[in-house]
Amino acid sequence: MKKISLVAFLVVALATVFYACSKSDGGDDGPGTGQGFDKSAMLASYADNLIIPGYTALQQQLANLKTASDAFLAAPSEGTRATLKQAYTAAHLQYERVAAFQFGPAESALLDLFVNFSGGLDYNFNTSGELTGFSVDSNKIEQNITAGGYTFTNMVRSSFYSQGFPALNYLYFGPNAIDKLNADPVKRKQYINDVLARFKALVDKVAGDWPAYRAGFIANTKTDVGSPIGSMINQFAYQMDLLKGPRIGWPFGKQSNGIVFASKTEAYFAGISGALAVENITSLKKIYTNNGNGKGMSDYLVALGKQSLNTDVLAQFDLVIARLQAIPDPLSASLTGNAAAVEAAYKEIQKLLTLLKTDVPSATGVQITFMDNDGD
Template sequence: MIKLSRKTIAFIAAALVVTTFIIACSKSGGNTNTLDPSANGFDKTAMLTNYADNLIIPAYTNLQTQANLLETAVNTFLTTPNTANQVTLKNVFKDTYLRYQDVSVDQFGPAETALLSNFSNTFPADSVVIEGNITRGTYSLTSNASINQQGFPALDYLLFNLHAINDFTGATAVNRKKYVQDVVTNLKTRVATVLSAWKGSYRATFIGNTRSDSGSPIAFLINQFAFEMDQLKGPRIGWPFGKQSGGTMFPNNTEGFNAGISVALATQNLTALKTMFNGNGSGTGMSDYLVALKQQKLSTDVMAQFDKAINSLKTVPDPYVTAMSNNKTQIEAAYREIQILLTLIKTDVASATGVRITYQDTDGD
């Protein structure tokens, strides 16, 4: 059985903090690829300000707002666990999970300190351990060992598995309801912590670091772009479909499996990556940074490949488990487009910006 890589995200994400991002920088005036882009009129401060004020902080704000709506819908369902309330809850859950995808690439700084990704989206959830926690009525959601027992994957399992409604009216109903409420509370707390830090001192720290050396925002962002693409190629799309396992599929290991929203989540994740890469179109972003580095063609190629990959994913219908049987051609096509985009970012963009990809991927490519 494949162990989905999100169970190892705690180690991968921690590595992103402590490992060194090496910036290859030529001192020769003849190498325009590695000259400071500010010499060509590029304003790094403006780019980072755009990221902080127009993308990152608003995305976390939207996630916090949506998490509050999720808590309300969850409590309504727990009070009256019926089909109508579950349907309403599923819509709110999907919207909240989609808003999480908008911040998935922002797992550095406050998010890394809070281990937001680890505790919010390590999938698949360990249903056996979760059921044991509920039966005992004792558990801890703060230890690293609990990352696959909470967050969106745990809520996906608890609230939308085939027997969920009956579970909340059965012998473990009291403990089960408390567990769900604790998971939601922990999710909200971590999101609030990250947003508060961005609104506090970290914004100035982020904007003020215009270097391209170890631990800089540029190095973090490019590594995170590549990491998220690896996750799309692997745990989100490829591995459940049988890549790296000789064609043996593991549909239960997908993100958002029980709610049947795996493809929607993957598509939003990729769309959010594109928005971040081009600075939301109206502001400067990494695409503009490449142009300043005399890499206009690469910038154009990356943006075009984002569109190809997104459009290809949109041809795959949810639920993913059904598409694995009925839409194999579309999945294969989407997988190929994702691979191409991954290579462009992980190899070409990293090389053009002088950033070394330092995290360990999970399939050796």
Template sequence: MRSFFLLLSFAILSVSCLFLSCNKDKKTGDNNNNTNGFDKTAMLTQYADQLIIPGYQKMQEQVSALQTASEAFISTPSATTQNELKTAFTAAYLQYQRVAAFQFGPAETALLDAYVNYSGGLDYNFNTDGELTGFSVDTATIEANISSGSYTLTEPTRKTFYAQGFPALGYLYFGDNAVTRLDSKRAAYIRSLTDRLKALTDKVSGDWNAYRSTFISNTQTNVGSPIGNLVNQLAYQMDILKGPRIGWPFGKQSNGVVFATKCEGYYAGISVALAVENLSSLRKLYTAGNSGKGLSDYLVALNQGTLNSDVLSQFDAAIGKLSAIPDPLSQSLTTQTAAVDAAYKEIQKLLTLLKTDVASATAVQITFMDNDGD
């Protein structure tokens, strides 16, 4: 009889634990697709089908247009073809900003960000003016490659990263005497860079068609998950904005010493336009294009409506202050210091919200490290 009651008690306890466990799962949604009625699969599908895949496809188109304009410039170097080239170059570079935060999956495998628009990461050293950090362009390596005609663009080294992609093309297209210096060797190097840019873009875009199912099927928030990657990339891009894009050239980590030539898009003079597009695209990522299926809506489902409102307001504040800086940024760093500093402070506030509060609310671990603080 005593054994019967022990077995009965164990059975009741087991059922109770199972009931409580099920209720917990239904409430938190930690191990399910739905969180408080919010469909995470629908969210990831929205990102894949409406932002990421179309974004890379559009970049393919813009890079093809850039190749066409580049060939026209090479064939007939003049101020006219150079101006037309700048339009195509700017369009392609702006489109890259719209996919910059999708550096996971196929893009991470291809090291797209490093080869196409290297920012140096979040480590830096300002001991010497010539240090290759931030959005530097390794003009010495570029000129050596052109002179020798022998080079590789596939080695995963800082020198290789800094001698190709949009920054290197900007130097070759719009640097001092770019029109008069254009000869057969420089033309050959330009073609190598545009071919490389096109091949990388095509690969990432094509690989996303196969990666899509993997992306939308994983609704967890652990390290390496799609949601984890999206939140991490939001924070990482904000760190790049605060550091290499604005703060480092402005002297925030170099005791006020300005590094104007380290501005993104320096030779084309479009640094602010690129930064504004990057930040605006991060806002679009956060809301999934105001579709009702974005990370912002996921926060609301997690009962974090106030935090979501704060983030949206801070996005708007940062975009507004950043847009108020005149291009070229390289000049505004010294002539519009109040405007640059105001934008920097709003960017810093937004970074803290995303990297700390949003990551915590979504149970996402930030996996990258910076060394300049928030």
């Protein structure tokens, strides 16, 4: 598919551009209109049971991370860092649970760009140091610390990769992190605290905006441009593209003639890339089914007469989860040490991507509005 440039990617992130399309109600189980399905109740359930509580939980995990970070900065040691890693992991796992809600308040705040940038779907690993995929701009971070003056609002990759989880991952768990902290404690501690404060402000903004956004979210039951249902289905597809690309495929060498880029795995220095991938896909299934409460996208698909497709999607979710769980962490080591397990997971990811990016949108009349550059 056509390669998306950084400028185009940022435009998509700033304001998702949709194109209207006609609904298609035919399918493998015969035609269905979904007229008996309460889409407003489904959206209310998503808002009240998954989205708003998800961001509230992320706020709490960030508060826990700040407490653990303060203890580590006050007395840097392997012991305090071990406790810190638990808090960092909990916060990052919680972020994976809300990753598919990058619309509305999260899109307005550009949350994913500033706190967990994946490079989008713009692939170009010409060198291991290039800022693509799940990278960390350690040079920019060190320059910021040395200068003592910086801004986190610039719309450039070096800004995205020098704050949020990428920066914390490097500053807490990167090479000689404790020695570097002891060598320059004032400026380094200040930078860590500023990153945490910026992170908190962004999440607080999203969480604070959702209650007011909720009414419009629930009221719009269309599937056309920018609708809640359209946005959610686009996010199913987008998260699968990220799983196939930046999270698994690109580090595994699928776009680099088999050359592995282990350091491009998510949260590389913390060594929890596999756990994050499992949480990401597990949470995506939970969102697809709305936690199995009868008011999920899966139920909407059934109401549209797509029972067989829904069954296939659920089965493929389970296969992907099982294959990813079979890969030992750190994923960075398994890319070469357990390549067969990674390859098996990658193949199942491709199948689920096709279902969520092609079949489900077709069944629901939703247009997929973003582009990738490596095919499906």
